[in-house]
Amino acid sequence: MAVKPVLAVLGVLLFPSSDVLAQQATSADTPDMPADVEEWMRTAWGMEPQVLGVTDTHFLSSLNASERQGAFLFKQRCNTCHYSTMSTTRGARAGLVSEASYGPPLSKRNVEGEDRERAARLLISEGSATMPAFKYALGPEQIDSIIGYLKRVETLRPPVVDRLVDIESPNVVEAVPFGQTAQTLWGTITSTSGKTLEGVTVSARSLGRNVTTSVFTDSDGEYYFPPLEAGRPYKVWAQAQAFEAGRADVALSQAGARQDFTLAPEADFHNQLTGSQWYAALPDGTREDRRMKEVFRAACMGCHPQNFTLISRFDEAGWRNIITVMSRMHPYRYGTPAAAANREPNPIMLYFEDELAAWLAKMRGPGPSPMAFTPRRPTGDSTLMIAREYDTPEPGFGLPFFNDGSTDWALGPVDFMDESKHHAMNATVDHDGNVWMADMFNITRTVVKYDWRTGQATNFVVSEMPGGPPANSHDIIVDDDGVVWFDMSSTGALGRIDPRTGTSNTIRPPEGSRVGPWIGDDGLGGIWAAGAANDVKAMRYDTRTREWTLFENPIPNASNYGMTGDGDGNGWWSTANPRDGLMKADLESGQAAFVPVPEAVNDRADLFTAEELAIFGTRLTFYGYGRPGAVAIRKPGADPRGTALWGCSWYGGGMVKLDTRSHVATMYPFPPEHEDGNCYETSVDKDGMVWLPFTHGDAIAKFDPDTEQWTSYFLPTIGTKTHGLQAVTVNGRTEIGMGYLGAGKVAKLQFRTKEELQRLKAETRRP
Ligand code: HEC
Ligand code: HEC
Structure with missing residues (x-):
């Protein structure tokens, strides 16, 4: 079945009509829109x-x-x-x-x-x-x-x-033209006390376009945008934690523009902070505080960031109501009360309910709170990122600057129950720098391409039946040849698009096996896919011979997560239950085996009795079940050019480096700003640098294996709930493509060198 960039015929997707509801009178005329x-x-x-x-x-x-x-x-x-x-x-x-x-x-x-x-x-x-x-x-x-x-x-x-x-006819929008680029937009940012501010996030968005570009001020308090489209009106805004935002309307001509901001301090700034900063603000002076902070981490950090969880203050009875609902919550919704009643309540919440409600009411209740918030601004290399963010609403939904992710930190994170946002689990960039997203929940498309300059979406529909509903996809990568690969886990097949020719294929694995929700590539031209629905837990598609190799789960019923391939053509995935570690699929022997990883660096198991540890240990799944001391690597990433495999811990245990041949493993602690963990994936770039997204930190980090130094980059949006990323080489440079599951956006990140920025500054400031 061919992939075509059109909207499928959706006539089959009927839903039950409901007479319970007052129906809106739908007029045939579309009302005027700005x-x-x-x-x-x-x-x-x-x-x-x-x-x-x-x-x-x-x-x-x-x-x-x-x-x-x-x-x-x-x-x-x-x-x-x-x-x-x-x-x-x-x-x-x-x-x-x-x-x-x-x-x-x-x-x-x-x-x-x-x-x-x-x-x-x-x-x-x-x-x-x-x-x-x-x-x-x-x-x-x-x-x-x-x-x-x-x-x-x-x-x-x-x-x-x-x-x-x-809708019965395909609908394709003509390419949106992109105008001339302007000289730079730049300016200086100072506080009202006259001090220049480093690390201020400055964002610019042209009306009508679907892209927000952000840069950061340097140590002189100056910011410089990359070339933007000229001749359009822009909204420009500057945000720094513990300051009020600065806003301006700028008409950007070919000659560029200067826009300075003076930011006033804001005392009531906690809404502006990320989930990881809210976690860090929770006291841990006493054993009781440390215990409940750990229960909170294990039970309440799987589905939403801590800034969302704690944004409201409730009394103890209120928190108890919340816990009652959460104990039967589906990751994205409650569902019908009858369905919820059939769901097994979360054992950690049941066991700790009284203690947790009382502690939450102490942290975020009617009385004074012991939480101590610390604002931060990036410095040095962390300010060299250029972020381009694209809205990804399902057709029909969303509004620019509203409802599609928080561009206004003061409002706190956006809600994420709104499923129109849940598209952006995984995204990547192709070799032309355009952004590709796997669309997880949709009825209109399987994958989407966003033009990197205008943000224009091109919807690709892959269906099993002609005119049938589009398959859903979850994971997406670009291989070394620039080909886009994605799972179609709803139909059990692998999908492929060559962005330059538009050629596309659907590739079915052997009879009886189904492609699951994770894919990766190896150094020998193999595409790896997780298996689903039966004993085949991993499979490799050889792009040269077009043959499949299947691997069974080495531990029956062991959980699986992620999929990557190493330089020798072997496959790797992670497992958390019943054992905590990695699984290796050996290409030569055709066998898979468990490979243990080191203990977590921050084992907090001594805060609990053996009986309590058993409660934590009953289940260790993605949503809301944690275990003190668990590593639970999410999507591991191997270096296809070498023998290093990297895995980062969801439960805060640190980052594992494993030699894919000797299986010698090292555990590196996360830097203090990412102490809460919730790290989801690792991707290795052409220089061997390791890139990781921190789901509740609204951040990514780069780890240099030679110097063992971390560099954190903070995203311009809060409440991103970012999960997947991929480091791709575009025109010889590393770019990051990523999805913001919580905010309904995808992003493309680029990194300037200090020298490039100095040159741009010198050219811009020359009279
Ligand atoms: C933790 C769950 C929960 C949250 C959060 C919640 N509610 Fe409710 N709400 C309920 C339940 C359960 C009822 C029905 C029982 C009752 O009336 O006490 C209800 C009833 C109501 C009703 C009465 C409906 C009617 O006409 O019978 C209103 C109005 C309402 N809520 C508004 C709000 C608003 C506004 C918010 C957010 C600021 C909110 N609720 C947040 C659980 C919640
Ligand atoms: C299985 C997933 C899951 C877990 C685990 C979970 N939550 Fe939630 N929670 C949700 C979802 C889904 C929502 C609704 C989000 C939305 O409206 O966008 C929510 C909403 C909330 C809200 C917002 C209530 C409001 O005013 O609307 C609070 C507070 C909250 N959760 C607290 C907690 C606490 C405390 C814990 C741990 C005891 C917890 N959650 C664990 C899924 C979860």
């Missing part, structure tokens, strides 16, 4: 917005500023237990339109009329036996904005869903 928002829809969706008719984007852009703030807050604080609008086609299709949340879905019906509105306000402030009281977390103005938003919600299902399932 031209720049319509331009963004075209680029970010890769579709003509008119094809979809009235969309979620139309609804969001019809809200006034306060209602929009209410919508943001609703998603951040209330969505967990209440739906307002069904935020995705997939959600609506799955039947979430019915009462599929812990609390009732909310719309204008719940707040209309004086009595209902008064009752709603009272409940939001004071809570109930099952709903936490929000009076410690939300001010009267914030509650007003939420009520105002709810008054606008007519329907529990976005109108676009009706249109998407009706």
Whole structure:
């Protein structure tokens, strides 16, 4: 089945209609949109917005500023237990339109009329036996904005869903032209006290485009953008932790522009911090604090970052309500109460419920908090990154500057229950520097290419049946020849696209085996895929002979995660249960075997009794189950040019280096800013440098194996929940392609040298 950059016929994707709901009157006429928002829809969706008719984007852009703030807050604080609008086609299709949340879905019906509105306000402030009281977390103005938003919600299902399932003709958007590039945009940033500030994140976005470019100020407090498109209006903003953001509108002409900012200090800055910084702010002076911090780490850090978890203050009863819901939570949703009741409650939460609720109320409750927040700004080499971030909403959803990831740190992280954001698990860059994303949840596409300059999306649909629903993909890589490979784990096949010719193939593994959700390559032209659904746990596709080699799980039922290949053509994946380590698939012998890894560097097991350790140990899975002392490597990465394999620990145990021939292993502690771990993948670049994403740190780090030095780079977005990355050589330089699962974006990161920046400064400042 060929891959074609078109929208598939979606007529088969019918969902049950529901008479429980008040349906929005969908007018055939698309309401007027501001031209720049319509331009963004075209680029970010890769579709003509008119094809979809009235969309979620139309609804969001019809809200006034306060209602929009209410919508943001609703998603951040209330969505967990209440739906307002069904935020995705997939959600609506799955039947979430019915009462599929812990609390009732909310719309204008719940707040209309004086009595209902008064009752709603009272409940939001004071809570109930099952709903936490929000009076410690939300001010009267914030509650007003939420009520105002709810008054606008007519329907529990976005109108676009009706249109998407009706689309019958392929829809391809013409290439968006890219104008001339301008001289640089630059400026100096000082604080109100007159001091220049290093490490300020400065972001620029041209209206209508689907890309935000960010750079950082150097030790002179100066920033310099790479060439941007000239002749367009830009929004430019400067953010630094513990300062108020600076904002400006800049008209960028061919000659470039200078835009200085003066930033005022902000005392109430904790919302601006990353999850890892919130974790670091939790006290660990007493044994009890250390114990509960570890329970929190093991039970509450698998699904969402700590800044999201702790953004609201609740009393002890409120935290108990939260734990009750979380103990039966699916990673992305609660589902119907009946389904949730059938789910096995999280044993760690059950066991520690009382202690945890009391401790959480001490940390983030009505009284004074012992948390000590420390702001930071990058310095030195960490300021040399250029980040380009692209919105990745499902066609029909999202709004630029809103709802697709926090560009405003002061608001705290975005919610992520909104499935329209859950596309961006993995992304990479091709040899032309364009960004490719595997689309995990969708009904409109399998993989997406984003033009690196305009951010324009091109949707690729791969389907098993002509006109059938697109396969979902999870992992994506670019090999040394520049070919894009991805799993189609929903159909069990491997997919391949040559970005330069547009040629594409679907490659099926031998009868009885299915390609699972992880792929990697080795140094001998092999593409590795995790296996799914039976004993085949790993498989290698030889791109030269077109033959498959299959490997069984060496420990029956052992968990598996990730897939990579080394320089000798062997495959590697990680395992956490029942043993903690790596699995090696030996190409020559055709056998796979367990390879142990060293102990975690921060074993906190002595804080718990043997009985308690057994509770932690009952399960060790990705979401919400941890074990003090576990390493649990996520996606390992081998150097295809050598014999080093690198694996980073999800549970904070450090980074493992393993010699792929001798199996001699070394454990390196993470640097202090990434002490909480939650490291997801390793990728080795052409120079042997190791690149790692820190999911709750909104950061990536580079490890130099020769000097054993770490360099951290902080991303311009908070609440990224970033998972997968790949280091790729583009025009001789290392670039990073990555996905932000929590914020619905993909990013392309480039790194300047100090000399390049000095040259740009000298040229720009020459009169
Ligand atoms: C931990 C789960 C939870 C969270 C978070 C939560 N609620 Fe609730 N809420 C409930 C439950 C359960 C009910 C139904 C039982 C009740 O009324 O006490 C409810 C009821 C309501 C009702 C009454 C609905 C009606 O008309 O019967 C409103 C209004 C409401 N919530 C608003 C909010 C808002 C606004 C937020 C966010 C600021 C929020 N809730 C956050 C659990 C939650
Ligand atoms: C299995 C995954 C999972 C685990 C583990 C988990 N959560 Fe959650 N949690 C969620 C999801 C999903 C949401 C809804 C997110 C959204 O609205 O975008 C959520 C939302 C929340 C919220 C926001 C409530 C609000 O105001 O809407 C809080 C607070 C929270 N979790 C606390 C916790 C705590 C404390 C723990 C550990 C005891 C925990 N979570 C463990 C999945 C999880």
